Amino acid sequence: MGWFRRNEEKRARRFRETYEQRRQIRRQLMDHAADILASDNFRSTRSHLQHGSMTVYKHCMDVAGCSLLLNEKLGLGCDQHDLIRGALLHDYFLYDWHDKAYLSQRKRLHGFWHPGIALRNAEKEYELTDRQREIIRKHMWPLSVVPPTCREAWVVTAADKYCSLMETVGLHRGHGAQAS
Numbered sequence: 001m002g003w004f005r006r007n008e009e010k011r012a013r014r015f016r017e018t019y020e021q022r023r024q025i026r027r028q029l030m031d032h033a034a035d036i037l038a039s040d041n042f043r044s045t046r047s048h049l050q051h052g053s054m055t056v057y058k059h060c061m062d063v064a065g066c067s068l069l070l071n072e073k074l075g076l077g078c079d080q081h082d083l084i085r086g087a088l089l090h091d092y093f094l095y096d097w098h099d100k101a102y103l104s105q106r107k108r109l110h111g112f113w114h115p116g117i118a119l120r121n122a123e124k125e126y127e128l129t130d131r132q133r134e135i136i137r138k139h140m141w142p143l144s145v146v147p148p149t150c151r152e153a154w155v156v157t158a159a160d161k162y163c164s165l166m167e168t169v170g171l172h173r174g175h176g177a178q179a180s
């Protein structure tokens, strides 16, 4: 009975901690990027799938949250504003990369092209800093060949790879694309 109760208490504590952690991340995202989160284009990424049933929207939110946690847990001292905005916009390519008819022969090369396309789209709508540009441009390293030159870009690159892997093996699941 003692073991059972201790186990239940541990689970409840873990649940509260996870809930509080998510609430804090959500607050940080709102503090630094309320304009991005409320924009029609960013919200339109809910209708594009990334991996499995995960949408591009949820993927970018997860990468931003994971980047914040990495920065905090490892004490990396990243600029939080740039980290969050760069992470949210790192896949701002604004098309469905599974749509063969739309992408035709480019589909195979999505991995190479989309950081540049995302950067161009983001530049049109937002005043980007050099760090934010670096995050978007280099997040597919080593495909980008030239490695990231700031810690914020390294953190987002790592968070993106972790989230993509979890989505691909089915450990991070989304709810499928929503009608646009």
Ligand SMILES: [Fe+2]
Binding pocket: 090, 091, 114, 115, 139, 140
């Ligand atoms: Fe990407």
Ligand SMILES: [Fe+2]
Binding pocket: 059, 063, 090, 091, 160
């Ligand atoms: Fe990504």
